[in-house]
Amino acid sequence: MTQTSSALILKGKPVADKILGELGASIQALAARAGRPPGLAVVLVGEDPASQVYVHLKGKKANELGIATFDHRLPVSTPQADLERLIARLNADPAVDGILVQLPLPAHIREEAVLRRVALGKDVDVFHPENFGLLALKQGVLKPCTPAGVIEILKHYGIEIPGKRAALIGRSKIVGLPLSLLLLHENATVTVCHSRTKDIGAATREADIVIAAMGRARFLKADMVREGAVVVDVGINRVDGNLVGDCDYEALLPKVSAITPVPGGVGPMTVAMLMVNTVRAFRLHALPEEPLQGEGR
Numbered sequence: 001m002t003q004t005s006s007a008l009i010l011k012g013k014p015v016a017d018k019i020l021g022e023l024g025a026s027i028q029a030l031a032a033r034a035g036r037p038p039g040l041a042v043v044l045v046g047e048d049p050a051s052q053v054y055v056h057l058k059g060k061k062a063n064e065l066g067i068a069t070f071d072h073r074l075p076v077s078t079p080q081a082d083l084e085r086l087i088a089r090l091n092a093d094p095a096v097d098g099i100l101v102q103l104p105l106p107a108h109i110r111e112e113a114v115l116r117r118v119a120l121g122k123d124v125d126v127f128h129p130e131n132f133g134l135l136a137l138k139q140g141v142l143k144p145c146t147p148a149g150v151i152e153i154l155k156h157y158g159i160e161i162p163g164k165r166a167a168l169i170g171r172s173k174i175v176g177l178p179l180s181l182l183l184l185h186e187n188a189t190v191t192v193c194h195s196r197t198k199d200i201g202a203a204t205r206e207a208d209i210v211i212a213a214m215g216r217a218r219f220l221k222a223d224m225v226r227e228g229a230v231v232v233d234v235g236i237n238r239v240d241g242n243l244v245g246d247c248d249y250e251a252l253l254p255k256v257s258a259i260t261p262v263p264g265g266v267g268p269m270t271v272a273m274l275m276v277n278t279v280r281a282f283r284l285h286a287l288p289e290e291p292l293q294g295e296g297r
């Protein structure tokens with residue numbers, strides 16, 4: 001049986017391509033004025049297969065755009081002090097504008113101590129607690145990549161955020177928590193659900209926009225959303241060798257007005273926003289007299 005659906009499929013690739021197209025067109029001229037290209041250091045500790053894929057995608061996209069990359073692949077046994085020394089070196093390196101430390105780090109590494117070492121102006125993931133605080137107060141220079149990517153997708157497809165009820169599932173430091181702040185800044189009324197929430201469905205059924213970001217395969221079912229809701233799926237789970245999101249996509253499709261697919265939804269946006277942040281950091285470092293304002297993102 002084929003189910004017809006009028007749901008808008010919120011594909012990330014066209015949005016990412018548009019953003020990267022604009023960015024790529026500006027990089028050559030910026031690099032000529034600065035006398036050097038933007039630089040992104042990519043640090044991966046260990047051999048987590050998913051992290052290897054993400055890091056590869058980020059490096060490849062950076063190079064396509066004319067961003068220089070500095071790859072640091074360290075063994076899983078790397079001591080904390082060695083990793084922190086590497087970060088200090090990258091902080092001091094004038095060719096490096098952004099430092100990406102791919103998470104998760106191995107269990108013996110104190111992640112927070114590492115992320116605190118990253119220079120504030122090179123923290124393109126916005127993981128440093130001080131940058132997170134500035135973000136919360138709407139005073140940050142950079143926006144966290146995946147949360148910013150979600151906002152960009154919604155805006156691109158003309159989905160209104162101001163005044164809407166948004167329900168998030170998940171309060172992670174990388175997605176749920178910062179995205180709750182960005183949605184608030186966009187004037188949504190935000191509910192954040194998590195593992196201790198008594199009745200997640202009751203909260204999500206009230207929402208105009210539901211965002212699933214807790215890392216549980218196909219968790220969000222059709223009976224958990226209202227008719228015509230907009231659904232954004234930030235989950236990436238591997239089930240029997242397939243990538244599936246946090247949403248039961250097939251079941252939700254006939255009920256929602258718009259939904260992001262997995263893969264091909266939010267994923268490409270994370271990479272695009274990392275490139276945006278790297279170029280922004282580069283401009284602040286290399287062309288400090290040229291203002292950044294008026295560029296929306």
Ligand code: GUN
Pocket residue numbers: 100101102103104125145146174270
């Ligand atoms: N691990 C999962 N998502 C991310 C991300 O956006 N940045 C980094 N550095 N690590 C991650």
